[in-house]
Amino acid sequence: MKTTILVAAFAALAAAVPSVNINRADRYSAHHQKRAPVFKDLTYNELSISGGTSGQAAAEAEAKLAGLPTDLTAIDKADLTFLNSVNQIANDAEIGAFNQQIVAVGVGEEALALQRGKVKNKVLKLTATVKKLTAQQAQGKNVTEKLDAETVKLNKNIALDVKDAGLASTLVEFDANTKDPEASNVEKNAELADQAIKIIEQSGGVA
Ligand SMILES: *[C@@H]1O[C@H](CO)[C@@H](O)[C@H](O)[C@H]1NC(C)=O
Numbered sequence: 001m002k003t004t005i006l007v008a009a010f011a012a013l014a015a016a017v018p019s020v021n022i023n024r025a026d027r028y029s030a031h032h033q034k035r036a037p038v039f040k041d042l043t044y045n046e047l048s049i050s051g052g053t054s055g056q057a058a059a060e061a062e063a064k065l066a067g068l069p070t071d072l073t074a075i076d077k078a079d080l081t082f083l084n085s086v087n088q089i090a091n092d093a094e095i096g097a098f099n100q101q102i103v104a105v106g107v108g109e110e111a112l113a114l115q116r117g118k119v120k121n122k123v124l125k126l127t128a129t130v131k132k133l134t135a136q137q138a139q140g141k142n143v144t145e146k147l148d149a150e151t152v153k154l155n156k157n158i159a160l161d162v163k164d165a166g167l168a169s170t171l172v173e174f175d176a177n178t179k180d181p182e183a184s185n186v187e188k189n190a191e192l193a194d195q196a197i198k199i200i201e202q203s204g205g206v207a
Helices: 002-020 024-032 057-064 077-105 109-138 144-163 190-202
Strands: none
Touching: 057 109, 057 144, 077 109, 077 190, 109 144, 109 190
8 A cells, every 4th residue: 555655656756857847057057056166276477367469368367267157146155255366466466566567677668568468467357356246246245336347447458458459468477376365465556556657658658
């Protein structure tokens, strides 16, 4: 008697399963809801896209930060932390590496090539930031204002990169790691930033 009931129950279950109709997209998102991190910690030099030539920074930054789930709600918290670390160390490099080098070399083509590397570094930094904020927005945090502001900055730097397409850009090495972004913390230096801008303008570039 009991066996008959069990068999009947299994038969009913088996009949019910196909009607549940789990489509591929649902299964994909269910899988990613497990939220496994995608990124591994990297050094700044491994992440840098500043070398080579200008013109492809947007794609180069995308390639460095590729692999996140298309379902933004499924992005792991560790990956948001990684993206934030990329922003931090690229920002440190801007001050501690690029601005410092531009001021050190002075007016001329060398400074302009460093500036092009700095712009690519900004594209990397802002791509990380926009990815992080877009994910946070999808996950229910209201970051609209910041996301809009950072997107404007990103687009501005992508345009600067495209304007100089094909020209040499200089990579500046910088000792930093996403694992411990605080270790490479560089104080904001407005005076150095202003000096760097003046040098670029006097070199005939746009800063
Ligand atoms: C999100 O925050 C902005 C201010 O930063 C506010 O104007 C807007 O109404 C907020 N949106 C929601 C959905 O809460």
